[in-house]
Amino acid sequence: MDVRVQGRAPPAPFLGAQDRFETEYDVSLPVHVHVRSDPDERTWTGHYDDKHVLNISQQAATSAMARELALHEYAHMTRYEEEHPSHLQSTDEALFLGLAGNSVERRKVAHCYQIANHMKDIYADDITCSLGDSDKLVSFFEASLAAAVSDHGTPPRAGLTPVTADADPEITAVNAAFALALCERHDLVTDDHRLYDLAHAAGEDAPGVSVDSFKRHFLDLGDDPTESEYRKALVDVTREYALGGQQAAD
Incomplete structure (x- = not known):
């Protein structure tokens, strides 16, 4: 996995989630984490031909749930890449x-x-x-x-x-x-x-x-x-x- 964090938030939760995720799964395309200033921004992932974009508020990215949110979104990326019907x-x-x-x-x-x-x-x-x-x-x-x-x-x-x-x-x-x-x-x-x-x-x-x-x-x-x-x-x-x-x- 290639995870790149962009925005005002520590990268540690996203890289820590990457390490845990890679023990059993993988995401082929690069992952761009966009940390948004809007505190009401929901955490969600966009899928594109050349990358996945994980959008997350600064509040969520610096919360105690940041690592778990990243794991959750990485899982969505895997489901998308494996062409699971749900995605x-x-x-x-x-x-x-x-x-x-x-x-x-x-x-x-x-x-x-x-x-x-x-x-x-x-x-x-x-x-x-x-x-x-x-x-x-x-x-x-x-x-x-x-x-x-x-x-x-x-x-x-x-x-x-x-x-x-x-x-x-x-x-x-x-x-x-x-x-x-x-x-x-x-x-x-x-x-x-x-x-x-x-x-x-x-x-x-x-x-x-x-x-x-x-x-x-x-x-x-x-x-x-x-x-x-x-x-x-x-x-x-x-x-x-x-x-x-x-x-x-x-």
Whole structure:
């Protein structure tokens, strides 16, 4: 891996993540880390013909989660380079297939994009969770979900695809399902972990959303789906959230 850090942040977390990542995985194209001054900049990666660009706020790049965020984004790069269906499938296409002919609120369409990001994150974090210590990830989920349940009006400033929520308790419940699914998928928590209580509270705030159902959607994602299988999974979860579970057709 060739990692180049550009911006006002120490390179150590990104180079340390590189060392850990390279013990089992690799990224062929150069990685350009762009540290942004905007504290509200979400951490995200752009993929280009000659490089990957990891965009991250200075606040996130200097936080205790910086190394874990870098590992997470390196995993996205690997999934993209190996042409995993989750990272090649057009979200716009899947939402068109799932929602065509229906009138859907703009907020719910925006939430469907977040759910699609969660599905990508499942596959990226299948890699990051295989690399070892996930305690910080679990703590991140717990703290951010607790903040969401107590105050839906306070979104996160930076980090992984948020499991805190915006003002809408319905997407908070789906985000809770994502956190539980990832933790159960990799045996990161015990049955009595506080995450379950927080997810239950999130579900109570959104009676129209089944936390258990969305958790199953995320848990049922196979390791190596075909393009058709992944598209159908994305269409199904889109329909359940936006249309109340109408049957998807591929």
